[in-house]
Structures are given as structure tokens and as C-alpha cells.
Amino acid sequence: MDLARNFTLYPSLYPASFLYGLGVRFRNQLFDWGWLKSTSFQVPVICVGNLSAGGTGKTPHIEYLIRTLMDQYRVAVVSRGYKRKTKGFVLATAQSSSSDIGDEPYQIKFKYPQVIVAVDANRCRAIDRLLALPEMERPEVILLDDGLQHRYVSPSLTLLLTDSSRMYCFDKLLPVGRLREPIAGADRASVVIVTKCDADINPMDCRVAEVNLALYPYQSLFFTSIRYAKVTPLFNQQASYALSDAKHRCSYLLVSGIANPAPLIAEVKRYATAVEVLNFSDHYMFKQKDFNQIAASFKAIESADKRILVTEKDAARLVSNPHLPEELKPFIYYIPIEINFLSNKQADFERMIVNHVAQFNKNRS
Numbered sequence: 001m002d003l004a005r006n007f008t009l010y011p012s013l014y015p016a017s018f019l020y021g022l023g024v025r026f027r028n029q030l031f032d033w034g035w036l037k038s039t040s041f042q043v044p045v046i047c048v049g050n051l052s053a054g055g056t057g058k059t060p061h062i063e064y065l066i067r068t069l070m071d072q073y074r075v076a077v078v079s080r081g082y083k084r085k086t087k088g089f090v091l092a093t094a095q096s097s098s099s100d101i102g103d104e105p106y107q108i109k110f111k112y113p114q115v116i117v118a119v120d121a122n123r124c125r126a127i128d129r130l131l132a133l134p135e136m137e138r139p140e141v142i143l144l145d146d147g148l149q150h151r152y153v154s155p156s157l158t159l160l161l162t163d164s165s166r167m168y169c170f171d172k173l174l175p176v177g178r179l180r181e182p183i184a185g186a187d188r189a190s191v192v193i194v195t196k197c198d199a200d201i202n203p204m205d206c207r208v209a210e211v212n213l214a215l216y217p218y219q220s221l222f223f224t225s226i227r228y229a230k231v232t233p234l235f236n237q238q239a240s241y242a243l244s245d246a247k248h249r250c251s252y253l254l255v256s257g258i259a260n261p262a263p264l265i266a267e268v269k270r271y272a273t274a275v276e277v278l279n280f281s282d283h284y285m286f287k288q289k290d291f292n293q294i295a296a297s298f299k300a301i302e303s304a305d306k307r308i309l310v311t312e313k314d315a316a317r318l319v320s321n322p323h324l325p326e327e328l329k330p331f332i333y334y335i336p337i338e339i340n341f342l343s344n345k346q347a348d349f350e351r352m353i354v355n356h357v358a359q360f361n362k363n364r365s
Helices: 009-031 056-070 105-112 123-130 182-190 203-213 263-269 287-301 312-318 324-333 347-365
Strands: 045-050 076-079 116-118 143-146 157-162 189-198 220-228 249-256 276-277 304-312 332-335 337-341
Touching: 009 276, 056 076, 056 105, 056 143, 056 157, 056 337, 056 347, 076 105, 076 123, 105 116, 105 123, 105 312, 105 332, 116 123, 116 332, 123 143, 157 182, 182 189, 189 203, 203 220, 220 263, 220 347, 249 287, 287 304, 287 324, 304 312, 304 324, 312 332, 324 332
Parallel strands: 045 143, 045 157, 076 116, 076 143, 157 189, 189 220, 249 276, 249 304, 304 332
Antiparallel strands: 220 337
């Protein structure tokens, strides 16, 4: 696991970072004093968040929670719906698009249609609206996406994610670093998950991370790695295949609009005959000029067997994009990611989540 501290910082911006930190600390203090109100709810609310500005893998961890809970409970996911074109509260339906609810909520609703998905910048209002649904439609567990800084909601359990290559204990506040609030914000989490670790992590690496994070006794620590699922056609009906399958070795134009594409690029290069990369900003909404660039780059690849590969999150924004040329659709594939708990801690994590929900309901009764 890479615990290096050699990621980019911008020391010249320390004055701006100092002022930003003053504002964030003052806001948090208002909540701590009770001058700004945090609301608790009558159902378990599990918050999945981070201190940094994106790139820690919240969506696959939320999907893991969904799979853990959905056989026993009606599960809802509440998200801001970043970069959607709608306003206010929106309850996702089978007809919702990524423009309606955002790419990550769309991805979740598409994969788990039985899950309730709602978006609203005002998370308290969203939860109130969900709890006002008829009893047989009302969620029994709510997963709050990227809600650590949304302190108007008081979660029953908070999971804090941190990228193994840029753990928050080494980072700095924006704009010097990537932290959205001071490191002390980690104290509100009951669970810390170090994400994107090497699959063969050794116990010494785990111990080093534990020492650096300096967690409190009430906080549990887990480590997860990324596992790439099968490469899947976005539009055609061909079969999915493993990226490592020798029968499907080909050249790829890898198009990504995510916060940190480096692990995916490295994985694809392990198995592809050649890889060209086009990177866009996180949650990027592709325009006509972008598809012109993609088409030109794809055409320039000199290979009889070539494909366009995108992330699952990018696929959510491409599938209904009116600017996507028809001639590119047969060549577009996406690759989902899943998480794997390391050090044989999967059962411990699932037991902790299930027990939390059961204990919450017992205490409420």
C-alpha cells in the first residue's frame, strides 16, 4: 500500500487555506454549540462521506451497503445529485436520467431498481419527504451519500472513507490540499475505511496506517481494495468479459470523467494491447466537441480490434446523451468496480452494519 506523502500540495495558497479553514471551523463550532441544528430521524441513517474533495470510492461502498441490507430492509439512498439539471427534491423512477438525478444516483437506481433513490441539496427535507411516504413504501434504512459535511442531518452511524494513496492525516485544507474540512472532522466518524489499497496488503502496512490515523477507541478501522468487474457493452447485446481474458485482448481508448483515473488506467494497461487515454474532469457532462475529439482519437488507433472503454459512472452520463454519435455506440464498453474487504474483515463489517440497524430499531421500540 502506498502511504507516501508525495502528492501535490500548493504551499503558495496557504493564506487562502487559512481563511477557508477559519470559515469551516466556525461553521462546525456553530453546530457543536447547538446554534445550528442537527436533526436525528426515526430510522437508521448511515452516512458515507470523506474529508477530501472526491475520489475515495463512496459509490461502490454505498452499493456494498445496499447489498448487505436490501434483503432485510427497504433501503433508500439520499444524495445531493451533483451536476443534475433539476432543482429541489426529486424521487427517482425507472424513467429518470442522469440529467434528472445525477450520474451516481442514476447508476444506483439502474443497478438496484428496488432501492429508493432521492436527490436534494437539502438532505433533511429529502429524508422528511421519504418518511412521509405510505408505510409500505417508506424506507427502513437510509444511506446518506457524501453527507459528512452536511451537518444538518445527524446520522446514526458515520463511515469515513480515505484513499490509501492520500490519507487525510497527511493532507491539507483546500486550496493547498484536498481537504474540505480540518482533520478533526474525522472524530465524528464511527468507522474509518482506507480505500483503494493493494489487494495483497500486509499487516505491517495496516499497522502503519492505523498509527498515522491515530483513531479513538470508539472508531473501527477497515481496509478495502478495488476489484474490477466484467467489461460490459453499453449499447449492444454482446457478452461481458473479464478484462484479463486473453481472448478479448484488444486496443482501448480509455475515456474517463472521474476524480482519480490512475488505478483504472494502470489496470487496463496490464491487459490491453495498447491504451490511449482521454481524461475529463469529475462528473463531466460530455458535449458535442468532446465526442468529436473522442471519435478522432478512436479513429487514429491503428488496430483491427479496438474499443472505447469508460467507467460505470461515465456510462450513466453517456447512455442518454443526445450528442453521442450512433457510429460510436457499438464500440463503447464500461467496466464496473466493486470493493473487497481485506484482512478477512468482510464478515466483521457486515455484522457491524446489520447489528447497528437492529440495535437502532430495538432502542427506538
